[in-house]
Amino acid sequence: MTKLELQGFKSFADATQLVFEPGVTAIVGPNGCGKSNVSDAVRWVLGEQRARLMRGTKMDEVIFQGSSARRPVNVAEVSLHFSNDEGILPVPFREVVITRRLSRSGDSDYFLNRAPCRLRDISDLLRGTGLGSGTGVVIESKMIDALLSDRADDRRELFEEAAGVGLYRDRRRTTERRLEETTGDLQRLDDLINEVSSQVRSLARQRKRAERHSEITTRRFTVELSLAARSMAAWHEELERLQLRVAELREQLPAAEAGMVEAEIARDAAQGARAAAEAQRNELARLVSAQREQAQRIRGEMAVAQERQRNATARRQRAESEATAGEETGTRITAERQAAAVELTQVEEALRDADAELAQHQEAENEVRRLVAEARHQVEVAERELRALQDRARRIEHDRERTVRELEEIRQRAEALAEERSSLQDALALARREQDEAKAEVDSANENASAAAEELEAARQADRSAREQESLARAELFRADEALTSLQGRVNALEQLERDRVGLAPAASALLREREQFGEGAVLGPLSDFIGADQDSAVLVEKFLGNSVHAVLVRDADAADAVRRWHADANPGPLLLLPLDAMTEETAGTPMPDALALLVNAAAPARAWIRNLLGHVHAVDDGRAFVDARGAMWLPGTAAGPGPLRRRAELAELRVQLNTLEVARREASRVADAMRDALANSERRVVDASEASQAAQQRARTAAEQHLERARRVARAAKEAQDAAALAERLDARTAELVERGSALDADAAVLGEQATGLEAEIAAARARASSAEEQQEEARERRTRWQVEQAQVRARVQMAVDRERRLTQEVATAANRLAQLREELSELARSDSVLAEQMIAWTLELETREATLADGEASLAEAERGVRAADDALMAADHALSEIRRRSSAVADELHHAELRFTELSGRRTAIRERLETEWRRPLEEMLAELPPIDVDTESLQAEAVELRRQLEQLGPVNALAIEEHDETMKRHD
Numbered sequence: 001m002t003k004l005e006l007q008g009f010k011s012f013a014d015a016t017q018l019v020f021e022p023g024v025t026a027i028v029g030p031n032g033c034g035k036s037n038v039s040d041a042v043r044w045v046l047g048e049q050r051a052r053l054m055r056g057t058k059m060d061e062v063i064f065q066g067s068s069a070r071r072p073v074n075v076a077e078v079s080l081h082f083s084n085d086e087g088i089l090p091v092p093f094r095e096v097v098i099t100r101r102l103s104r105s106g107d108s109d110y111f112l113n114r115a116p117c118r119l120r121d122i123s124d125l126l127r128g129t130g131l132g133s134g135t136g137v138v139i140e141s142k143m144i145d146a147l148l149s150d151r152a153d154d155r156r157e158l159f160e161e162a163a164g165v166g167l168y169r170d171r172r173r174t175t176e177r178r179l180e181e182t183t184g185d186l187q188r189l190d191d192l193i194n195e196v197s198s199q200v201r202s203l204a205r206q207r208k209r210a211e212r213h214s215e216i217t218t219r220r221f222t223v224e225l226s227l228a229a230r231s232m233a234a235w236h237e238e239l240e241r242l243q244l245r246v247a248e249l250r251e252q253l254p255a256a257e258a259g260m261v262e263a264e265i266a267r268d269a270a271q272g273a274r275a276a277a278e279a280q281r282n283e284l285a286r287l288v289s290a291q292r293e294q295a296q297r298i299r300g301e302m303a304v305a306q307e308r309q310r311n312a313t314a315r316r317q318r319a320e321s322e323a324t325a326g327e328e329t330g331t332r333i334t335a336e337r338q339a340a341a342v343e344l345t346q347v348e349e350a351l352r353d354a355d356a357e358l359a360q361h362q363e364a365e366n367e368v369r370r371l372v373a374e375a376r377h378q379v380e381v382a383e384r385e386l387r388a389l390q391d392r393a394r395r396i397e398h399d400r401e402r403t404v405r406e407l408e409e410i411r412q413r414a415e416a417l418a419e420e421r422s423s424l425q426d427a428l429a430l431a432r433r434e435q436d437e438a439k440a441e442v443d444s445a446n447e448n449a450s451a452a453a454e455e456l457e458a459a460r461q462a463d464r465s466a467r468e469q470e471s472l473a474r475a476e477l478f479r480a481d482e483a484l485t486s487l488q489g490r491v492n493a494l495e496q497l498e499r500d501r502v503g504l505a506p507a508a509s510a511l512l513r514e515r516e517q518f519g520e521g522a523v524l525g526p527l528s529d530f531i532g533a534d535q536d537s538a539v540l541v542e543k544f545l546g547n548s549v550h551a552v553l554v555r556d557a558d559a560a561d562a563v564r565r566w567h568a569d570a571n572p573g574p575l576l577l578l579p580l581d582a583m584t585e586e587t588a589g590t591p592m593p594d595a596l597a598l599l600v601n602a603a604a605p606a607r608a609w610i611r612n613l614l615g616h617v618h619a620v621d622d623g624r625a626f627v628d629a630r631g632a633m634w635l636p637g638t639a640a641g642p643g644p645l646r647r648r649a650e651l652a653e654l655r656v657q658l659n660t661l662e663v664a665r666r667e668a669s670r671v672a673d674a675m676r677d678a679l680a681n682s683e684r685r686v687v688d689a690s691e692a693s694q695a696a697q698q699r700a701r702t703a704a705e706q707h708l709e710r711a712r713r714v715a716r717a718a719k720e721a722q723d724a725a726a727l728a729e730r731l732d733a734r735t736a737e738l739v740e741r742g743s744a745l746d747a748d749a750a751v752l753g754e755q756a757t758g759l760e761a762e763i764a765a766a767r768a769r770a771s772s773a774e775e776q777q778e779e780a781r782e783r784r785t786r787w788q789v790e791q792a793q794v795r796a797r798v799q800m801a802v803d804r805e806r807r808l809t810q811e812v813a814t815a816a817n818r819l820a821q822l823r824e825e826l827s828e829l830a831r832s833d834s835v836l837a838e839q840m841i842a843w844t845l846e847l848e849t850r851e852a853t854l855a856d857g858e859a860s861l862a863e864a865e866r867g868v869r870a871a872d873d874a875l876m877a878a879d880h881a882l883s884e885i886r887r888r889s890s891a892v893a894d895e896l897h898h899a900e901l902r903f904t905e906l907s908g909r910r911t912a913i914r915e916r917l918e919t920e921w922r923r924p925l926e927e928m929l930a931e932l933p934p935i936d937v938d939t940e941s942l943q944a945e946a947v948e949l950r951r952q953l954e955q956l957g958p959v960n961a962l963a964i965e966e967h968d969e970t971m972k973r974h975d
Contacts, residue, residue, distance in 0.1 A: 003081035008073040010037040013064040045078040045100045046126065047119050060104055077101045089125060098122055127170070190471065193478055196970065200485065203967035213956050220949040221921060225928055226935050227942050228913045235906045242903040249896035256889035263885045267878035274871035281864035288861050295850040302843045368776045375769045382763040386756060393752045400745045407738045414731045421724045428717040435714050438707035445700035452689070452696035459689035466682035473668070473675035480665040487658050494651045504644065505550035507575035511563060522559040527551040527578065528644040530606035535653060537599035538645035540623045541614065543636040544596060548613065549645060551576035553606050583608045591615030592629060
């Protein structure tokens, strides 16, 4: 280290350079001058990331914070210069400058020889040189303590760093971390491959469902369109008939409505006549009812007046009797008032005598009560003093008993404590022996735990190896599955093409579809069905035969003539027929040694034709030319033929490859299963080893805890023995104290007993005096009570006399008032009798007049009732005629309405069918009906088929319309 440059770092606000000459450089100065900032700068520029070691809480505190005379700066920068003349640092520079820069915005930069770099680059450069943020380049007091520590771990860390072992330890950690990341990436890759494979299989299933959905939809289109066409044709005639009937009914409806209007007018006239008769009858009935009510009212008033006359006569008789009785009562009450006044005077004199006697007895009773209170007070004072002495005596007795019990308990406890101290000494010796045994168990358990940890590490290593082998086997099985799936897809596709005869000439395909009309066995099939060859031979044969490979074998010439007539009518295109009776094996001849016929396998029905076509020609220049037995050369085009032979050959080879792949897949599956079993066994061994290691560690911890527990027991036993000795001393002191206290309590009890005896004698004398005074008080109270009763009785007689006089005075006044009222009532009754007699005469004359008028009104009402019945009959006849006309008009309107509804319903159905079909298939209905092929199936069968097709579509459920394209794209991505 040759130079240190600081700027903006802590107390070094300005640019500062410290040059380190060879030898020892010392920095001295008073406290607070910045000596520690120099060592902090060296530690910081070497990459220290812990703000605590920079004597701060945040890293930006190393930037100069400012002072009273200087503003703070925003950047701190430290550069450390090294001499690399000996090439210790692995860089091609003789001087190496390491720079670190930090801004208040949080940006931190590192530079190596003024070039930007990473902290990792600087750490790797300085690794192994003794420099770095965690090395001994800056020695602190705690690092010196670590060097001198008794713990080997503290010393080992510093020694390993000084020896350069930390470099390799960090590299090992980095490599292990990268290996773990690579293993995780491989596992994620396996997961992605498995996910794509599952997507391929899912899309394959979706593709099949989409193809099936397309087939069912096409058939459903034809069926539903046919049903719609038939329904619309069936409704056409009914719509025309309904249209004619609606026109007729619309012509009849106005005449019916005019007749109904005339009938309603006649009915309204009859109803008006009936309403007039009803109004006249109601008016007469109202008048008759009013006359009746008035006559009835007069009769009621006359009855009330008669009853009032009778009541007035009876009341007058009662009033006269009451007046006579009132005069007699007044005379009697006057005599009673005089007798009551004499009695009141006598009773008041007796009350004054009783009051005087009662006052004399009350004074005597008060004097006796005072004497009783004084005697009771003396008794209470003496009893309080006696109770206080008794309480003190009881407390002393309780203290004596408590002292005796405590003394007995202390003696018993002292005896038990002696035995306990002996037991504690034995327990202490036993605990020390157990502590020594636990120390030996701890050492043994630690050795077992170390051995179990080594076994666990070995098991984990074996498990990692088994996991890698299982991953390789799983990858091999996945590749086998993918190859098998891909090949199976190709085989299925080729088989589907073979079943659909894709690539066959259109005329040959049309003939095969119509082969049943020529009879059974008349059309055998295309020539390519009877030729088998490998791919190379198939290519040569297809090149030579060209379109002849699509020739169709027929049974004989008659079958060929029948096909010819069909061909002339249908005109499907060019077609080559090969009658079997036109060519035999003798006619075909013997094939040439290198003929094409020897490269293929010919089936029996077409063997003669195949020998004839291929037996006299051979390939030249790998199929670029063909020469027959005559020497003629056939030069085919460069384009390949239709390919049915080559496809069949490819299919045969693919099936062989498929069988081979299935065998390989089974083998890979077996290996993968074996690897999984091996991995499961390895994992079980790891689990067993881990459990054994954990058990050993648990035993070690248990042994250590037992050792600590037994050490605590020894300490606790020693402590208990010391406590027992101290307790024995305290018990002896307490025994002496209790004996002295018992003697003092006995003396106090004797003194209190003598004082209590004297107080009891005084209480007995006071109680005798109080008893004599209470007897005198009781006699005085009896005399006072007797005179109080006498006084109350006299007062009651006085009150009774007063009340009687008051009552008699009120009765005199009441009798006078009542007599005046009776006389007034008699005069009023006389006047009422004369008025009622005059009213009775007037009411009798008015009643006769009302009854005559009522008889005339009832006769007019009967005549009006007969007019109302006649109007009802006329109205009923008009209603009947109107109902009949309305029924006929309603029948015409209903028929018209139903016809219009039916016409509208059928038209709506046609419109709904049109809209539904056009909406569902997105084409005009006329265009779809024009392209509809004829179907010779009854309507019920079509309806059943439509229901079945809808059911199949519902069973398929939602279909991914893009499954075919997605499957192809996913297969390409997977491959």
